[in-house]
Amino acid sequence: MTTTLIRGATLPDGTTTDLLVADGRIAERGDAIATPSGARVLDAEGLVALPGLVDLHTHLREPGFEQSETVLSGTRAAAAGGFTAVFAMANTMPVSDTAGVVEQVQALGESAGYATVRPIGAVTVGLAGERLSEIGAMANSRAAVRVFSDDGKCVHDSLLMRRALEYVKTFDGVVAQHAQDPRLTENAQMNEGALSSELGLKGWPAVAEESIIARDVLLAEHVGARLHICHVSTAGSVDVVRWAKARGIEVTAEVTPHHLLLTEDLIRSYDARYKVNPPLRRDEDVRALREGLVDGTIDIVATDHAPHPEEAKDCEWDHAAFGMVGLESALSVVQAALVDPGLLGWSDVARVLSQTPATIGRLSGHSHSFETGSSANIVLVDPASSSAFSTDRLAGKSHNSPYLGMTLPGSVRHTLHRGYQTVRDGVVVDAAEVAAAAAAGVTRG
Amino acid sequence: MARIVLQNSDIARALTRISHEILESNRGPHDLVILGIPTRGVVLAERIGAQIRQIEPGAPADLVGSLDVTMYRDDLAHHPTRAPQRTRVPSGGIDGKTVVLIDDVLYSGRTIRAALDAIGDLGRPRAVRLAVLVDRGHRELPIRADFVGKNLPSSTDERINVRLAEVDGSEEVSIDLATGAGA
C-alpha cells in the first residue's frame, strides 16, 4: 500500500502544511515531515488542498444507459474533477427503486474504486409519481440509501410528496425534489421570457419551479421533515428558500456550477450544448444564485452531471436531450464565478462542495478538516493555471460540455481517494491500478 | 500616369459621327431602337438618341432604352454577387426592329455576348448592331463593333478609363497602367 507525502500544500484556511498519507488515512500533519522510505512525494507548493469533493447530484447512467456513461467512466470523470464521493441519481433503467438495483450500483462503484458511490433511491416506483417505492428496503440495504429523489421528474402530487416527506423521516432520509410543475412546462425548451419568444422556443417559466418549492417547504414545515431542493435556478426560488429558512424550516438547497456562470443568451446560437433542465436563465438569476450561495441560503454546489451521446446534441434544439456533463469542470467554474471575484474563499468552497453535501447525504468517513486518523480523501488544485477547456479535460464517456473552448481557471493536479491516487499530475490514474488499490483497501478494512 | 487620349470635344465629335453613321446605315430613323448597356452605355445612348432626334425630326419619340446584362454574364461565379441594373425597353418593343447596342468600351466581347442572349429573351429584332466609344482590341469571342468612336490598341496590363459628365463629373478617355490585380 503506497505511502504518500504531500509537501507544502496550502490548506483552505491559508496555512501551509505537509500531510503524510498511509494505510488510507492521514497519518501525520505538520511542517517538514521526514520522508519515509518508499513513500511517493507530491510537491504541493502553490497548490490548494481541499477535502475530497462530494457531489450530491450526479447521473452515472448505469444500469441502462451505458452508451452515455457507466459507473466506471462516471467516477473517473468525478476523480478528474476532484470528487471523491458522488451520489448517483435514480433515473437509471431499471430505475433505482429497489434494494437490488441500489446495491448493484454501490458494488460497481466499489470495484471501480475511483470514488465512493452512494446510490440515491427513487421516491416513487419507476419514477411514475404514483406510489412510494420501497424506501425502507433501500435504506436498510448494503447501499444504506439516505437520499431519495425522482430527479428528472417532479414529485408533483401533493399528497404523495407529503407522504414521502413523512416516510423518509423513519430512516433519517431526505427527499431531494426536482421542482418543476409538469403542467406549466409541457414540452418546454428554455427559460420563458422575451428571448424564448424571439427565438420561437417554448418557454419554461420560473414560476413552475418557485411554486413547487413554495408548496414543498410548507409541507416540510407541516410534517416536520427535512427537504432538499435540487438545482435551484431562479432568483424567486432563492427568495422562497430564504423565507423558509428564516421560519426555521429544515430545507437545504443546491445550485449547479452552470447556473452560477451561464445565461440564456448563449441559446441564440441554437447550440444544444446549452440545453439543460432547469434551463439557463437571466443575468439577474445568476446574480441572485451567487448571492444565495454566499449568504448561505443555498447550501451546496452540486453538478447534475448529465452525460449524453453526440447524436443527442448534434441536432435541432427541439430534438436534443437536456443536460450537461459537469464533474470535470465544476471546481474551475466555481473558481471563475465566485472565488476569483472574491465572493468565496477556499474554505467556503470546501464547505459547499464537500462538507455540507456530505452532511446532507449522511456520508460518513469523509472528513473535512484534515485531522490525523481521518480517511485520506484529498484534492490538490492549482488555482493559478488557466486554459481553454477542451475534451482533454473530460474523462467520462460523453463530451456534452458547454465550456469547450472557454478559458477557465484552476486545474486538479492530484486526487486521493481513501489514501490512493485516482489523479496523478493532472492525469486520471489507470483503472487497473485504482481497482487494485481499492481492493487492497477493502481487505485492510 | 494617365495619358488622355480623348478630350470632351473629341468625344462629342465621335458621338456625332456615330449618330450620323447609324442613320446612314439604317437609311433613316424608322424601326430603330437604341439600347445602352449600363452604366455609361446608357449615358452614351441618351446622347446619341438626342442627336438622332435633332438630325431627323421624324425619329420615334421613345427611341432610347437600357439593357442590363448582369443576369446573362458567364462569369458570375467568379465575382461577388452583382446588383443588377434596370432594363427598360422603349414602348414599341424590339420585334422586327433594328436594335443598336451602345457601350463605352469593347474589350473581350463577353458583355456583348451576354447582351445578345438578353435581347433574345426580350423578342426577335430584325437586326442587332453595336456602337462603342472605344474599341481596345483583345477579343475573346467573334464579336465586332459596327460603329466605333476610336480604335485604341492597348496591352492587357493597361486600363482604359472613360469619364462622362453625367456619371463622373468630368469628360475624357484616358489610359494608364493597371495597378495590382486585374480588372
Next chain:
Amino acid sequence: MRHLLSTRDLLRDDAIALLDIAEDMSEVQNREVKKLPTLRGKTVVNLFFEDSTRTRTSFEVAAKRLSADVINFSAKGSSVSKGESLKDTAQTLAAMGADGVVIRHSASGAPQVLAQSGWIDAGVVNAGDGTHEHPTQALLDAFTMRRRIHGDAARGRDLDGVSVMIVGDVLHSRVARSNLWLLETLGAHVTFVAPATLVPVGASTWPVDIRYDLDAALAEVRPDVVMMLRIQQERMNAAFFPTTREYARQWGLDDDRLLALRPDSIVMHPGPMNRGLEISSRAADSAQSTVIEQVANGVSIRMAVLYSLLSGDREARS
C-alpha cells in the same frame, strides 16, 4: 450574403437591395420568355420537413425561372416520427451536390443549426422554422407594401413612416416576428392586436405597440396596412380563446371593419385564409386586398433571394 435565416439580422441596405432586385425579377415574370439563365447548372433542394405546397411551389418556380435544377425532398422531422437525422439528410444532399438548400422545419433554429454545422457547403434559405422566422414571407410582404404605396417609384425606397397593424395569433406566428423585425428596419411602425393569451411573453420589450381591442386600434391608429394572421383550431383546444366564434367577433376583419379602414389602406394575409373566421370573403376579395399579388411577389422575392445567395463567388460570399 451567404444564407438568409432571419430578418432580425438583415441589414437595411441588404433588405432594400433584395427588394430592388425583386423589382427586376418581377419584370421578367411579365415578359414572354419568363426565364433567365443566371443559375444554370446550380442545384436547389427544397428540404421540407413540414408540408407546404404553396411555399414549396413558390420556391420551385423561382429556382426554375433562374434556370436552376430543383429537387424536392420531403423529410419526416417531428420528434415523434423522427426518420433520418438532420445531419444525415444534410450530408446526403451535400453528396448530391446541392448548391442551395431551402429548408422548412417545425423546430425553431433548425436552419441556423444546418447553416453553422459544417455538414453542407450550400447556401441556406429559411422557408419557415417553428415559431421563429419566415424571412421570405416578410420580404414579399414588404415588397407588396412598397409597391402599393410608391408604385413605379418604389426602387431604392424603404417604408419610412408606414403604419402596419398585425392582427391575430402573434404568439405562434413566425410571419409576425419576421415582419416585425424587417418593418422596423425599414422604418415602419408596427402594432400587434390580439387577445392577451396570444401575445408572446416579453413582447412588451419589442419595438411594437400592443393592443387588445381591434376596433379601438383601427379607429386610433388608422393604419396604412392591416395584416391578418391565420387562426388555428388547435389553439382553441389549448385554451387560448374560448371559441372560434368569439375570436372572429373580437378580432376578425369582418365587413364592418373593412369599411372602417381608410380607402387607401391595404389588407394583407400570408395565406391560407380561413374565410369567415379571421377575414371575411368581402375583405379578402376587395380591391384593397393584396392576397393574390402577394403570391406573384413571392416568386419575385424568392428569385431575388436565390440569385443573391447562389450566383456570386463562393469565397466572397462567406
